[in-house]
Amino acid sequence: MGGFRNNLSIEQKKYLHDLKIDKIKVMLAQALLLIGFLVLWEVLVNKGVISAFIYSSPSRIIKTIIELIKNHNFFIHIYITLKEVFISFVLGIVLGFIIALILYEFKFLAKVIDPFLTMLNSLPKVALGPLIIIVCGANIKSVILMALLINLIVNIITIYNGFIGVDEYILKLFKTLGASKWQILTKLVIPSSYQTIIASFKLCTSLTLIGVIMGEFLVSKSGIGYLIVYGKQVFNLNYVMTGIILLGIISYILYKLIIILENKLLKHL
Amino acid sequence: MNDLLEVVNLTKNYHTKKGEIEAIKNINFKINEGEIISLVGPSGCGKSTLLSIIFGLDKDYKGKVIKKDNLKIAYMLQSDALLPWLTIYENAILGLKINKILTKENLDYVNYLFNFYNLSEFKENYPKNLSGGMKQRVALIRTLALKPDLLLLDEPFCALDQQSRLMISDDVYKIVKKEGKTVILVTHNIEEAVSFSDRVIVLSKRPSEVKNIVHIDFKNKSSIYERRKDSNYHQYFDKIWEDLEIT
Numbered sequence A: 001m002g003g004f005r006n007n008l009s010i011e012q013k014k015y016l017h018d019l020k021i022d023k024i025k026v027m028l029a030q031a032l033l034l035i036g037f038l039v040l041w042e043v044l045v046n047k048g049v050i051s052a053f054i055y056s057s058p059s060r061i062i063k064t065i066i067e068l069i070k071n072h073n074f075f076i077h078i079y080i081t082l083k084e085v086f087i088s089f090v091l092g093i094v095l096g097f098i099i100a101l102i103l104y105e106f107k108f109l110a111k112v113i114d115p116f117l118t119m120l121n122s123l124p125k126v127a128l129g130p131l132i133i134i135v136c137g138a139n140i141k142s143v144i145l146m147a148l149l150i151n152l153i154v155n156i157i158t159i160y161n162g163f164i165g166v167d168e169y170i171l172k173l174f175k176t177l178g179a180s181k182w183q184i185l186t187k188l189v190i191p192s193s194y195q196t197i198i199a200s201f202k203l204c205t206s207l208t209l210i211g212v213i214m215g216e217f218l219v220s221k222s223g224i225g226y227l228i229v230y231g232k233q234v235f236n237l238n239y240v241m242t243g244i245i246l247l248g249i250i251s252y253i254l255y256k257l258i259i260i261l262e263n264k265l266l267k268h269l
Numbered sequence B: 001m002n003d004l005l006e007v008v009n010l011t012k013n014y015h016t017k018k019g020e021i022e023a024i025k026n027i028n029f030k031i032n033e034g035e036i037i038s039l040v041g042p043s044g045c046g047k048s049t050l051l052s053i054i055f056g057l058d059k060d061y062k063g064k065v066i067k068k069d070n071l072k073i074a075y076m077l078q079s080d081a082l083l084p085w086l087t088i089y090e091n092a093i094l095g096l097k098i099n100k101i102l103t104k105e106n107l108d109y110v111n112y113l114f115n116f117y118n119l120s121e122f123k124e125n126y127p128k129n130l131s132g133g134m135k136q137r138v139a140l141i142r143t144l145a146l147k148p149d150l151l152l153l154d155e156p157f158c159a160l161d162q163q164s165r166l167m168i169s170d171d172v173y174k175i176v177k178k179e180g181k182t183v184i185l186v187t188h189n190i191e192e193a194v195s196f197s198d199r200v201i202v203l204s205k206r207p208s209e210v211k212n213i214v215h216i217d218f219k220n221k222s223s224i225y226e227r228r229k230d231s232n233y234h235q236y237f238d239k240i241w242e243d244l245e246i247t
């Protein structure tokens, strides 16, 4: 990139150094906060201030994880949840993109189904649980359907809004350059919606997680959601806490992945 | 001289829910090959509308626009409108790409223009890293790259400070004259109209009609700067000023 000095001045070096120091300070504080929280949790439970039965404790969670690993089902539960999240996420984005594109091309259709989309969007999907189970059976299909019901409508609406938000002026520019409808779509409408599409990735990640866990509660066969339901049923709340911690870690990692993707794709915007 | 384009009894109304807006009322004029025409008129009088109709984007009008056979027109919009996700070089060749004419000859011409406008070393930069004047030049290259016979320029210099404005308009003037292109320039700026064009068409306020057509003659002065120093410059300026005032 042009415009920057090549050799660093002392001030520039100091500036970069300060940036680095600042970043390290934030990370240290975060680590301290986390460790402090874990230690406090452990101590409070050991001193009997809060109930070990209900709130578990870091050491109990580690023991639970070891036990789960020994019983050979720990990684399988994680794997299954991740698989369901991945499939629902990709399906949600791809279908959302395609449907948004269809609505963009057929404005009449978009106008017609607008109120129905709004209605579907605000409908609490949990209510559809029993129906889903009856139609798809107690298997991974139900989980994915539940996740899709939750993420798809939002994806369609966000991506569609990205498409129709294309700058009128640049649209006119493309016409003055003699672009065909197809060229306008592929060279303008889709590229200029990158930002909205990535934004919908973020939203979609959390909605998909919600949907998958809800689906696993419903189907109750495997996955982290199942672990939580199972823990509740056998009154082993260590399972519940372990599940919650795992979900926290997974959502954080997924979110980070999206951020990395975002930085890669939107470098120049 | 040959007619390149003739506008006959052109009338345009916009239809909106709130009612009908008369934008252009019965406009007539002719343009010869190689001529530079300026359109001046009050804000909102219908200048951009007129360019859209001449280019062929807007087909909903009454009257006639008669063009010479196979006339190649390029239209530079009122703002630079560069795509942020493309480098300025990719922006500049966008028109060539869309029209599938990325020939060696055309690319050489683009490179020549990049050199001419001192932009060669910035080719791989993205628009956000450039100044307003540089972006305007890129938009101009994008328009010129299509090698049009007729250039429609909608206030191409209005986003620029006075100094860049003079510099860039002088650059454009030289290129246009050298390559014998015909130009219709829309501007708010009377100085620009006088220093840039062979004829100035003064439009009335909306619905716009042709108020007056002023012929400018600086006897082969070859730059904007020289034209501005001509002894008749102020006379032309005052004439157009008066025409605009009466409207």
Ligand SMILES: Nc1ncnc2c1ncn2[C@@H]1O[C@H](COP(=O)(O)OP(=O)(O)OP(=O)(O)O)[C@@H](O)[C@H]1O
Pocket (backbone or CB within 6 Å): B014, B015, B016, B021, B023, B042, B043, B044, B045, B046, B047, B048, B049, B050, B206
């Ligand atoms: N798409 C449209 N629908 C309805 N009215 C419009 C539309 N485009 C322009 N107009 C109206 O037509 C008139 C002429 O607009 P136009 O943009 O051609 O003016 P202009 O002379 O280019 O103005 P400016 O100097 O501000 O660029 C204006 O009053 C405007 O409000």
Ligand SMILES: [Mg+2]
Pocket (backbone or CB within 6 Å): B047, B048, B049, B078, B154
């Ligand atoms: Mg205008």
